[in-house]
Amino acid sequence: MHRRTLLILAxxxxxxxxxxxxKPIKVGMPxxxxxxxxxxxxxxxxxxxxxxxxxxxxxxxxGRKLELLVRDSKADAxxxxxxxxxxxxxxxxxxxxxxxxxxxxxxxxxxxxxxKIVFIAPIPKTDQLTAPDKLHPYIFRVASNTTIxxxxxxxxxxxxPVTRVATMSFxxxxxxxxxxxxxxxxxKVKPGVEIVDQQWPKLGEQDYxxxxxxxxxxxxxxxxSSIWGGFFVTYSKQAKALGVFDAIKYHFIGVGEAAxxxxxxxxxxxxxxxxxxxxxxxxxxxxxxxxKDYVARLSKYLKDEYPSSWAIQxxxxxQFLAEAIKKANSxxxxxxxxxxxxxxxxxPVGPLTIREKDHQAxxxxxxxxxxxxxxxxxxxxxxxTYVDPTKFMD
Amino acid sequence: xxxxxxxFAQSISGLTAAMFLFLIAAGLSLIFGVLRVxxxxxxxxxxxxxxxxxxxxxxxxxxxxxFWLAALGAAAAIALLGGLVERFLFRHLYGAEELYQLLxxxxxxxxxxxxxxxxxxTQQKSVSAPPELGGKALSLFGATIPYYNxxxxxxxxxxxxxxxxxxxxxxxxxxxxxxxxxxxxxxALGVNVDALYTWVFVLASFLGGLGGALISPMRATTPGMxxxxxxxxxxxxxxxxxxxxxxxxxxxxxxxxxxxxGILFFPRFSIFAVFALMAAVLxxxxxxxxxxxxx
Numbered sequence: 001m002h003r004r005t006l007l008i009l010a011x012x013x014x015x016x017x018x019x020x021x022x023k024p025i026k027v028g029m030p031x032x033x034x035x036x037x038x039x040x041x042x043x044x045x046x047x048x049x050x051x052x053x054x055x056x057x058x059x060x061x062x063g064r065k066l067e068l069l070v071r072d073s074k075a076d077a078x079x080x081x082x083x084x085x086x087x088x089x090x091x092x093x094x095x096x097x098x099x100x101x102x103x104x105x106x107x108x109x110x111x112x113x114x115x116k117i118v119f120i121a122p123i124p125k126t127d128q129l130t131a132p133d134k135l136h137p138y139i140f141r142v143a144s145n146t147t148i149x150x151x152x153x154x155x156x157x158x159x160x161p162v163t164r165v166a167t168m169s170f171x172x173x174x175x176x177x178x179x180x181x182x183x184x185x186x187x188k189v190k191p192g193v194e195i196v197d198q199q200w201p202k203l204g205e206q207d208y209x210x211x212x213x214x215x216x217x218x219x220x221x222x223x224x225s226s227i228w229g230g231f232f233v234t235y236s237k238q239a240k241a242l243g244v245f246d247a248i249k250y251h252f253i254g255v256g257e258a259a260x261x262x263x264x265x266x267x268x269x270x271x272x273x274x275x276x277x278x279x280x281x282x283x284x285x286x287x288x289x290x291x292k293d294y295v296a297r298l299s300k301y302l303k304d305e306y307p308s309s310w311a312i313q314x315x316x317x318x319q320f321l322a323e324a325i326k327k328a329n330s331x332x333x334x335x336x337x338x339x340x341x342x343x344x345x346x347x348p349v350g351p352l353t354i355r356e357k358d359h360q361a362x363x364x365x366x367x368x369x370x371x372x373x374x375x376x377x378x379x380x381x382x383x384x385t386y387v388d389p390t391k392f393m394d
Numbered sequence: 395x396x397x398x399x400x401x402f403a404q405s406i407s408g409l410t411a412a413m414f415l416f417l418i419a420a421g422l423s424l425i426f427g428v429l430r431v432x433x434x435x436x437x438x439x440x441x442x443x444x445x446x447x448x449x450x451x452x453x454x455x456x457x458x459x460x461f462w463l464a465a466l467g468a469a470a471a472i473a474l475l476g477g478l479v480e481r482f483l484f485r486h487l488y489g490a491e492e493l494y495q496l497l498x499x500x501x502x503x504x505x506x507x508x509x510x511x512x513x514x515x516t517q518q519k520s521v522s523a524p525p526e527l528g529g530k531a532l533s534l535f536g537a538t539i540p541y542y543n544x545x546x547x548x549x550x551x552x553x554x555x556x557x558x559x560x561x562x563x564x565x566x567x568x569x570x571x572x573x574x575x576x577x578x579x580x581x582a583l584g585v586n587v588d589a590l591y592t593w594v595f596v597l598a599s600f601l602g603g604l605g606g607a608l609i610s611p612m613r614a615t616t617p618g619m620x621x622x623x624x625x626x627x628x629x630x631x632x633x634x635x636x637x638x639x640x641x642x643x644x645x646x647x648x649x650x651x652x653x654x655x656g657i658l659f660f661p662r663f664s665i666f667a668v669f670a671l672m673a674a675v676l677x678x679x680x681x682x683x684x685x686x687x688x689x
Binding site: 035204210211214243269 | 611617
């Protein structure tokens with residue numbers, strides 16, 4: 001009798017363990033799916049989902065399928081934290097991949113630290129996310145960061161025949177950090193340059209006219225802007241109407257992905273063709289066979305002839321997670337976290353490595369001067385160059 | 395000391411912003427004046443106006459005169475939508491507490507906002523400036539004034555005057571003013587107050603939709619633009635006085651200039667200057683500059 005009870009007890013205890021091996025590996029993704037930032041959050045989550053479906057079709061990871069749980073973070077730090085907590089406590093996710101803004105990323109990083117869960121940030125760029133005082137064993141970033149982006153832009157502007165440079169950035173973590181990195185690096189590589197004006201509209205500003213007037217009154221010869229995404233559409237329409245681009249002879253560089261195919265496509269003939277900009281990806285890049293293949297798959301998946309440049313970030317985030325689980329041969333967060341250090345992954349944009357030092361991948365971006373191209377009904381970057389940040393990440 | 399051309403350019407950009415805000419805030423103020431309800435969904439009508447303009451431009455294709463057709467079509471479509479919302483939904487709430495009416499307009503924000511996302515997606519949309527005015531600018535006292543901005547600056551007062559004359563000089567206008575004062579008596583005198591309210595909604599939505607359509611060549615059309623504008627429009631009507639027509643006009647003028655020149659004095663806090671102004675008005679004249687104290 002006693003023995004039978006023990007046997008049943010043992011069975012009851014062991015059954016869930018046996019079932020465990022068959023259960024999918026749950027990954028939580030807090031990502032803005034509403035409001036203007038959904039422009040990037042939505043395709044990024046779809047890129048992640050595409051990777052999940054592809055790897056599941058091949059049998060998953062360690063014999064288990066991946067399951068992605070996407071939640072709308074509303075681009076709000078509090079909401080992202082709430083969603084991350086709920087994903088961990090209620091949905092029992094084992095990993096987090098997600099967040100978009102530089103407010104959400106660091107906030108969710110704290111949750112990951114508390115719960116000892118690996119968190120891979122695919123988009124937030126603020127340096128503070130992986131700064132020495134904020135770094136912990138579970139946070140990793142496969143996005144570019146503000147140091148990389150600011151310095152990449154400075155390298156380009158340094159080659160222009162200009163000395164009077166102005167900046168236009170939103171007054172919050174990302175805008176301030178990327179502008180600081182740009183200004184410091186530019187002064188280093190081209191000491192003669194003078195920063196004649198800096199404007200700081202609030203995040204999401206809709207009327208740039210007063211800022212543009214104030215800036216142009218200082219007679220800059222070149223402008224660095226980090227006004228991103230849909231906000232760049234608004235800014236550049238108003239700047240174009242006020243003759244800004246002609247006045248500075250198109251010595252303008254827009255970081256914050258001002259030259260993504262999505263932006264040039266939506267603006268069509270209104271895009272200030274001739275300016276410089278960057279993008280995480282461009283369907284027309286076609287540098288390698290791997291990239292061409294990725295674009296073809298994505299195009300089919302999104303049913304879009306010119307697929308989004310943001311999907312790649314969700315895709316890479318999931319790719320790093322899956323590769324780390326394979327390398328660790330476990331879904332234990334501590335083991336996966338260790339496996340992510342110095343992990344090199346062959347991504348569609350080439351090999352990327354997460355550094356042990358600051359958990360930051362050497363993710364650069366595409367840069368180029370925008371031109372009209374007969375092949376497309378919108379401007380493209382040509383020639384488009386991948387700026388590898390490895391040499392100026394420190 | 396900044397030079398004159400800069401000050402002039404700043405005041406012009408303030409004026410442009412003011413005229414846009416007036417277009418949108420006027421409808422908000424009108425509905426409040428007559429129905430005594432703060433219509434949160436007014437910002438949504440503005441956003442839908444921009445999307446509708448984009449949609450009409452897609453159908454019409456680029457060309458001379460097309461933008462104006464699209465803008466008027468968009469405003470008319472939004473006016474129709476506003477009328478339908480009043481006639482079939484909002485009407486059932488007149489007897490209810492104000493809180494329910496407020497909640498209803500907020501629910502409209504969410505429902506229509508999501509509907510817009512389903513129809514047009516989350517990608518930003520962009521409408522080109524009309525070829526008659528786009529890409530050209532006037533140089534005046536060393537300042538660059540795009541023709542389109544000039545058009546907006548002139549349109550604002552025209553609409554304000556037309557609106558005011560309608561309210562003052564026409565039979566419908568007199569009824570609207572009477573309804574704002576005493577709904578029951580007006581009804582007892584044999585005026586169809588229900589129909590009047592529908593027309594007020596139609597007119598207010600027309601202005602909101604027109605504002606959205608006209609702003610689309612200057613801004614990106616994205617989800618979320620509805621909640622941004624409603625805050626600004628609200629500040630304008632609070633400064634000017636809720637329900638006061640000219641108050642809204644002057645509130646918008648003040649808002650535009652404070653924002654424009656604010657960046658000279660507090661470059662990083664110009665938005666703070668506007669809210670500080672609103673706070674000051676609320677403390678000194680809680681009913682706004684030209685409003686009447688609520689009984």
